[in-house]
Each structure stands twice: as structure tokens, then as C-alpha cells.
Amino acid sequence: MNLIVSSSAARGARAGWRSRVVGLLCGGLFAAAAAPSLPLAAAELPAQPLLSARIQPVAGLLPDGRVLVAGGFHETLGTLASAELYDPATGNWSATGSLATARSAAAAATLASGRVLIVGGANAAGTALASAELYDPATGSWSPTGALTTARYDHTATVLASGRVLVVGGYNGSARASAELYDPATGTWSSAGTLTTARSTHSATRLASGKVLVAGGYGSAPLAAAELYDPLLEAWSPAGSLAGARYSHSAILLADGRVLAVGGANVGTLASCEIFDPATATWSATGALTGAMATHTTTLLASGRVLAAGGSGGSSAQLYDPVSGLWSSTGPLITGRYSHTAVLLASGRVLAAAGRRTSGTIALNSAEEYWPAVGSWAAAGDRIFAHGFQAP
DSSP states (O other), X not given: OOOOBOBOOOOOOSHHHHHHHHHHHHTTOOOOOOOOOOOOOSSBOOOOXXXXXXXXXXXXXXXXXXXXXXXXXXXXXXXXXXXXEEETTTTEEEEEOOOSXXXXXXXXXXXXXXOEEEEOOBOTTSOBOOOEEEEETTTTEEEEEOOOSSOOBSOEEEEXXXXXXXXXXXXXXXXXXXXXXXXXXXXXXXXXXXXXXXXXXXXXXXXXXXXXXXXXXXXXXXXXXXXXXXXXXXXXXXXXXXXXXXXXXXXEEOTTSOEEEEOOBSSSBOXXXXXXXXXXXXXXXXXXXXXXXXXXXEEEOTTSOXXXXXXXXXXXXXEEETTTTEEEEOOOOSSOEESOEEEEOTTSOEXXXXXXXXXXXXXXXXXXXXXXXXXXXXXXXXXXETTEEEOO
């Protein structure tokens, strides 16, 4: 099983990446929006606030349907080791075991066993970490596992068909070109070769073939190049180039096996989107976002449409139709946010949690759920009824 967190390249707030995000903020690209009306729907209890506000945490869907959120950064408290669980059945958050090492800008993956691997990241001093930890939902505790050969943050972690985890790129003083494989059976790492182009804040998407597509990111400049990792050959090969270089974008596997790359940043924030076709290993343009986005999340809905939310788009949320290749607006987030997480729940709704407020630099503890059936978000702590809503 792959990590269920929706794609986001908003993981690193350190070093060069931080200066690029500050540039986006100073450019006025993060705009606040008014809170929307709540949807009319059957009685339900949506998400309550998290116990701790956090920026750039990791999140994953557990086998029992709960959501794990761990680590991250708080402007006052610093880098966090705490972790918490969201229960969709009650809409409540509860504390669970803390990480041994506080970290933000890490990567995580849900393993076939149901355990969650968190790897790398940055500590309070902004130093890249090599350590990795495993969360066991049965005990609610973390245990150490093998460390990476190369410390890194702003990297990706992708579960392969074999159950191993591929970690790619990242940042440690400069962009990294190395890749490593984690074997859950032994708890050890081995080399997975070297990328042609070093990169961080890129995207990594496992294809139906089992290969992994790595695209864009930031090296010494924004990148357009893409590469494919073949787990059977344990080798990398070129996968064409995006028409537009981009980092802090997202990429998501569509139901038909193609990959959709969404928005991101270059000189400014991008609205352009592109499609990768594995059959031809080529990229082509598709419909542009109705408003530019970077450091956002994308989630594949049960309908096959893609939900893009937040980031530099403020509270904006948009839906992509793979049949028409077009985007349309849907209900906006109640709280504009970036460097957040988004997880598809078993109910088909999408949980957006934590992050940084787009109208300022305040870490968020709020959470909200997107209801695809009505195209709206439910505010934390509100009860939705057929006739409207009731505040807590």
C-alpha cells in the first residue's frame, strides 16, 4: 500500500526552499478567501481541531480507517516529535506515541503490514536527518529502523509493488541525486542508483507497471526533466521533459494509468498542467487550473476526478475531469492553507489538516473535510444537518 497522503511538494521550509517560498509569499500569491457556507447533507460530525498546530507534518491512512499525523514544525514550539490519530467515526483527534526524533519535511509511507515508515526530514537546527522510524498501529508506538545512507529532507518515499520503499532525491546542503531502497523484511537500506539530475521538491508517482516516475523539482534551478525507475532492472532511464519546469507541484496517477502534473512554481506560481502517458513516455498539455497553485495537495476521488486544494491558491479548491481534461471550481477551503496534508478517507471524503495559514505565517491546528457529493468543505467542529449547520 502506498502512502495515502495526497501529493504535495510543500515539505521543506529550510535553506534554499524556504527562501523560494518566502519569495512566493512576498509576491502576494497567497490570498485569503471568505469562509464558504456549509453544505446541506445528512447528519454528520466533521473534523475537530488537531491537538497541536503543525506545518509540514506527514500523514497516512491506517488499515482501520484512522489517520496518523506526525511531526512537523511550529513557529513557537519548533520541530515536533508528537503524533496524533484522527478517527473519522467520531471526528476527534487523540494523542499517540511520539517520534524518537522530532522532524519536519520528512517523507512517509504506509507499508503492507499496516505500519507507517517515516524517514529523513530536518531537525530543529535545519539539519538533514538520516534516521527512520516505524509506527505500529496495534501498540501506538514508534520503534527505530535502519538509517538512510544519505541524510535528506524534501525527498519522496514511494512504496513499490514488492513492498519495498523507494526514497529519491531531497536536500542536504544541495539537491541530492541518490536514491535508496528500504526492505521492511530486514529493516535495512540499499542503493537504488543515481538520478541523472539531482532534485528536491519533486514528485514521484508509481505507475501501473510498477515503475516510478520522478518529475520536476529544484536542483540549482527549477527542473523540467523526468526520469523512470524500473524496480525489476534496478535502473533509471529518461522519461522526457515537462513543457514547463516546475517545483512544489503535485503529480497523481489517474484511473486510466496516466499521470497528471499540477501547477507548481517557477518564476511565479503556475496554472499549467501536463499529462504523462506511460504508453508513449511523452508529456502533453492538458487544461490549466482556473487559478495558479503551488505547495497544494491533490487527491484522486472515487469518481476518478482529481481534487486540488490550498497552497498558493489560498482557500481555492478545484476539480479536474480526466475525460474533458478541464478544471472547474468547487467549494473553497474554509481556511486557506499550505504545507498541509490531505488524505482520502474510506467514506470517500477528503481530510485536509494542519499546515500554515495562507493569510499569514501561523501554524494551523484546524482540519476540515471535503464532501464530493455536495462539493463543499465542513468546518472543524460544526455539525451538518439536512437543514443547515449548528456550531459546536
